[in-house]
Every structure is written in C-alpha cells, then in structure tokens.
Amino acid sequence: MLSxxxxxxxxxxxxxxxxxxxxxxxSHYYAPSYVAGGYRRxxxxxxxxxxxxxxxxxxxxxxxxVGRLHPPGVSLLTGILILTLMIxxxxxxxxxAALAAVPIAYxxxxxxxxxxxWGLISGxxxxxxxxxxxxxxxxxxxxxxxxTMAVLMVAGNVVEQPHSIFDxxxxxxANIALEMAYATGEHRAALxxxxxxxxxxxxxxxxLAELFSKERQHV
Numbered sequence: 001m002l003s004x005x006x007x008x009x010x011x012x013x014x015x016x017x018x019x020x021x022x023x024x025x026x027s028h029y030y031a032p033s034y035v036a037g038g039y040r041r042x043x044x045x046x047x048x049x050x051x052x053x054x055x056x057x058x059x060x061x062x063x064x065x066v067g068r069l070h071p072p073g074v075s076l077l078t079g080i081l082i083l084t085l086m087i088x089x090x091x092x093x094x095x096x097a098a099l100a101a102v103p104i105a106y107x108x109x110x111x112x113x114x115x116x117x118w119g120l121i122s123g124x125x126x127x128x129x130x131x132x133x134x135x136x137x138x139x140x141x142x143x144x145x146x147x148t149m150a151v152l153m154v155a156g157n158v159v160e161q162p163h164s165i166f167d168x169x170x171x172x173x174a175n176i177a178l179e180m181a182y183a184t185g186e187h188r189a190a191l192x193x194x195x196x197x198x199x200x201x202x203x204x205x206x207x208l209a210e211l212f213s214k215e216r217q218h219v
Contacts, residue, residue: 012084058078
C-alpha cells in the first residue's frame with residue numbers, strides 16, 4: 001500500500017507538472033487575452049470539482065478505456081491518470097501566479113536584448129519563477145498523497161505489490177477509509193500509524209513549499 005501510494009503520486013506529479021507549466025505558459029504568452037481569461041476560469045472550475053466526481057467519472061469512463069488496453073481497468077494507471085487530472089489545476093494556477101509575479105523589468109530587458117518569445121520564456125521567465133513553480137509542484141504532490149475517495153474508486157483496492165501499472169492496488173488513504181470503521185486493537189493502531197506517516201509526508205512537502213515561497217519573496 002505504501003508502494004502504491006508513492007507510485008501513484010510520483011506518476012501523477014510527473015504527468016501534471018509539465019502539463020501545468022505548459023498550460024500556464026499558454027495562457028500567459030500565447031493565447032489571446034479573451035481566450036486566456038476563459039481558460040483560467042476553466043482551470044479554476046476544475047480545481048473546485050469534488051474528488052468523488054472525479055472518481056465517479058474515472059470509474060464509469062476512464063476505467064473501461066484502460067480496461068480495453070489491459071483488464072481489469074481499475075488499476076494503478078487509472079489512479080495515476082485521475083490524480084493527474086485532479087492536481088493539474090493546482091500546478092497550473094500556482095505556476096500562473098509565479099509567472100505573473102516575475103518583474104516586468106525582466107521581460108522588458110529580455111525584449112530589449114532581442115530575445116525571441118521562447119528565448120525570453122526559457123532564459124528569463126522560467127528561471128525567475130522557478131521557486132514558485134517548485135512550491136506549486138510540492139503542494140500538488142501533497143494533495144496527491146492525501147487523496148482518498150477518487151483513488152479508492154478507480155484503483156481496484158487489491159492489497160498487493162504492484163508489478164505493472166495495470167495491476168489493481170490500494171493506497172494508504174483508501175485503506176484507512178475502508179478499514180477504520182471496524183478496526184480494533186492493533187489493527188486500529190496500524191491505521192493510525194498509516195495516517196501519521198501520510199501526515200508527516202504532507203508536512204514535509206508543505207514545509208519545503210514554504211521555503212521556496214520565501215525564496216521567491218527574497219529574489
């Protein structure tokens with residue numbers, strides 16, 4: 001279950017981070033203003049959708065599609081894809097805010113040097129916003145670690161070591177949700193230890209995000 005938690009989180013972060021950065025760059029530097037405004041509203045809407053709705057959609061739509069590639073469909077891969085969709089708005093919005101915080105003087109200086117649009121993005125904007133991007137990625141990672149309902153619905157809830165992304169798995173959060181109602185004694189204590197482990201990981205991530213945020217303020 002710990003492996004399933006780490007694999008699903010890592011997979012979701014690896015997918016959501018470049019997509020979120022690309023999304024923020026699109027709305028800032030490539031999309032017309034009216035398109036960028038509507039696009040940001042759409043991302044904000046996705047951020048506010050309850051996790052059970054994501055889980056329901058994943059169970060009824062995404063899992064059957066994955067099942068066509070390799071049964072049973074409810075698997076580690078489905079969990080990764082759902083988590084990616086859930087944390088993508090967090091990454092996109094935080095990166096968008098980090099890009100907006102880049103001093104306009106940096107942009108003008110790069111333009112005065114004759115940099116192309118991509119040269120300005122890769123050589124000036126992204127390096128200046130790196131601390132904000134890192135903070136947003138860490139916060140999204142914390143959400144992925146702590147997600148319960150959506151992963152519970154689409155990952156299969158089989159307690160085994162995953163050997164393939166198509167294997168059914170159970171994460172620590174899903175295990176706590178499923179077993180706490182009837183657990184007693186050492187079983188209940190083990191669930192509390194699982195919760196403490198999850199909380200410790202999230203606290204570390206939040207602390208690192210706070211450090212990156214302070215670094216951005218001092219830049």
